[in-house]
Amino acid sequence: MAEPMVFREKERFLESLRELVRDGVPRERIRVITPFGVPEVEEILPGKRSKVRFFALLGAASGTVTGFAFTILTSLSWPLIVGGKPIVSLPPFLIIAFALTILFGALSTFLGFLLLSRLPSPRGIRSEVEYGNAFVILVEDGERR
Amino acid sequence: MGNAERYAKADRDILAAMEKPGRAYLAGLAFTATLTVIGGILWIYQIRNGLGVAGYTHPVNWAIYITNFVFWVGIAHSGTLISAVLYLFRARYRTSFNRAAEAMTVFALMVAGLFPLIHLGRSWVFYYLLPYPNQRQLWVNFRSPLIWDVFAVGTYFTVSLVFFYVGMIPDFAIARRCKEGIRKRFYQVLSLGWKGTEREWRHYGMLYLFLAAFATPLVASVHSVVSWDFAMSVVPGWHTTIFAPYFVAGAIFSGTAMVITLVIPLRKAMNLHEYITDDHFESIAKIMLFTSLIVSYAYIVEFGLAWYGGNVFETGAFRYRALGDFRYLTWAMIFCNSLVPLSLFVKRLRRNTTCLLVVSLLVNVGMWLERFVIIVASLAHDYDPYVWGTYSPTYVEVGISLGSFGMFFTLYLLFVKNLPVLSITEIKEHL
Numbered sequence: 001m002a003e004p005m006v007f008r009e010k011e012r013f014l015e016s017l018r019e020l021v022r023d024g025v026p027r028e029r030i031r032v033i034t035p036f037g038v039p040e041v042e043e044i045l046p047g048k049r050s051k052v053r054f055f056a057l058l059g060a061a062s063g064t065v066t067g068f069a070f071t072i073l074t075s076l077s078w079p080l081i082v083g084g085k086p087i088v089s090l091p092p093f094l095i096i097a098f099a100l101t102i103l104f105g106a107l108s109t110f111l112g113f114l115l116l117s118r119l120p121s122p123r124g125i126r127s128e129v130e131y132g133n134a135f136v137i138l139v140e141d142g143e144r145r
Numbered sequence: 146m147g148n149a150e151r152y153a154k155a156d157r158d159i160l161a162a163m164e165k166p167g168r169a170y171l172a173g174l175a176f177t178a179t180l181t182v183i184g185g186i187l188w189i190y191q192i193r194n195g196l197g198v199a200g201y202t203h204p205v206n207w208a209i210y211i212t213n214f215v216f217w218v219g220i221a222h223s224g225t226l227i228s229a230v231l232y233l234f235r236a237r238y239r240t241s242f243n244r245a246a247e248a249m250t251v252f253a254l255m256v257a258g259l260f261p262l263i264h265l266g267r268s269w270v271f272y273y274l275l276p277y278p279n280q281r282q283l284w285v286n287f288r289s290p291l292i293w294d295v296f297a298v299g300t301y302f303t304v305s306l307v308f309f310y311v312g313m314i315p316d317f318a319i320a321r322r323c324k325e326g327i328r329k330r331f332y333q334v335l336s337l338g339w340k341g342t343e344r345e346w347r348h349y350g351m352l353y354l355f356l357a358a359f360a361t362p363l364v365a366s367v368h369s370v371v372s373w374d375f376a377m378s379v380v381p382g383w384h385t386t387i388f389a390p391y392f393v394a395g396a397i398f399s400g401t402a403m404v405i406t407l408v409i410p411l412r413k414a415m416n417l418h419e420y421i422t423d424d425h426f427e428s429i430a431k432i433m434l435f436t437s438l439i440v441s442y443a444y445i446v447e448f449g450l451a452w453y454g455g456n457v458f459e460t461g462a463f464r465y466r467a468l469g470d471f472r473y474l475t476w477a478m479i480f481c482n483s484l485v486p487l488s489l490f491v492k493r494l495r496r497n498t499t500c501l502l503v504v505s506l507l508v509n510v511g512m513w514l515e516r517f518v519i520i521v522a523s524l525a526h527d528y529d530p531y532v533w534g535t536y537s538p539t540y541v542e543v544g545i546s547l548g549s550f551g552m553f554f555t556l557y558l559l560f561v562k563n564l565p566v567l568s569i570t571e572i573k574e575h576l
Contacts, residue, residue, distance in 0.1 A: 036341075056355040095370065100300070102359050103304065106304045106360070116348045117345045119337040134149075
């Protein structure tokens with residue numbers, strides 16, 4: 001890996017990043033480290049949209065299904081008429097399903113983030129290399145063309 | 146000053162709050178911790194001797210503990226409003242309050258969660274509320290609002306905790322760089338090895354957006370479910386369809402007041418005037434004023450329905466609320482929640498933190514009284530005059546309630562010294 005290019009100012013960093021891309025360095029060889037999320041990086045180095053959204057959808061959908069299945073099937077297994085209501089009372093079960101949709105959705109999104117970002121990273125936890133508030137560009141293997 | 150210096154200054158200023166505590170802080174912590182311990186001892190006393198030591202008498206079998214439960218769940222709400230809803234609306238002043246508000250949400254829910262257990266009397270059988278395979282051939286009743294509460298509040302706590310933690314991951318990475326020794330290790334582990342690569346930021350942005358989107362409906366749903374604990378019954382004063390929106394507005398109102406109560410002293414003590422400005426306070430005061438108007442409207446509708454609906458029990462319940470044993474509390478509630486916040490129509494007062502602090506403290510008192518009046522006055526004056534009664538709390542109930550405030554503020558004080566009180570990365574983004 002080449003020496004990291006370290007910048008104190010965001011504008012200089014973005015300029016150099018644009019220059020690298022103009023010079024034809026493949027996107028997948030460029031790594032960037034920033035002290036906060038910089039939306040312009042996304043524009044300069046367009047990547048695939050985060051797959052975290054699929055985790056959100058899957059989690060939320062499984063929460064809805066679990067909520068209804070859990071309430072309906074267990075109520076049928078322990079049938080007890082309360083207040084003259086049907087054993088399978090969908091309106092109240094909807095509240096449980098709604099809560100589980102949010103719960104499963106949020107937890108699954110968090111899990112998806114950890115998986116896709118490869119966190120927790122034991123190497124990162126132990127690492128002493130810190131760039132602080134600097135904006136860093138790393139070009140992996142190979143020469144600049 | 147260049148941007149690089151500004152970023153470094155933001156790190157220094159905000160992390161300075163986590164330096165060695167002063168005497169005033171330690172004295173405050175000792176006071177709140179003492180209240181917590183007293184509350185804990187009184188709870189143990191109640192467990193040993195039974196609920197008889199509380200002032201519950203027929204017909205008032207829900208009283209101050211349930212008041213506290215509703216109050217604390219309500220306090221939690223504006224945390225989610227500020228962190229999730231304002232994020233989706235891209236309100237920039239949110240950055241000044243979101244961390245404090247998220248912490249408040251988590252701690253308020255921790256305190257709120259204790260009250261159904263305290264109220265049970267036999268707290269050790271709390272697990273009867275949970276649906277789990279058991280040998281007693283018993284199963285929970287999913288048609289009961291009390292079970293909805295378990296799911297709603299449980300979900301709310303879990304999602305709020307995840308949101309709170311996720312927001313802090315990049316800040317932990319800053320703290321691990323700036324701290325030494327055991328604290329460095331602590332923040333290293335909590336930061337999960339965050340580096341700030343573009344891949345991390347990309348997934349993080351999406352995660353934060355989705356968590357905000359998931360948390361937003363909770364603002365409306367959780368307190369609606371809490372309100373149905375009352376509205377699903379047939380007690381006059383409780384059995385009304387306006388309860389869900391009325392409670393949600395009240396929750397945001399009281400929560401906003403609590404955020405102001407917490408952040409004004411925080412700003413002064415930690416010298417964060419540069420990051421939490423009077424403009425920010427003015428914006429949040431507008432939310433408080435707006436929700437106060439909704440709550441006042443709900444009061445008018447409630448009394449209007451009782452008057453115009455022609456139901457003698459409903460009319461009786463509301464006449465009792467306004468003129469009966471709890472009339473002073475009812476009028477104090479209207480004074481604190483409907484009249485005092487009107488002062489915030491004046492711009493100068495919205496920007497005056499002393500005035501704002503006084504208003505927010507009165508709103509906190511008023512919102513606690515509102516829940517007390519709704520719960521106790523409605524039960525005390527039910528359908529049958531033969532069973533009418535009244536209620537006054539015992540020292541055990543008062544002590545446990547004060548203990549809950551002690552626990553909340555203890556947790557908050559510990560948060561202030563151990564976690565970043567503002568979102569450093571978001572502040573840098575806007576510099």
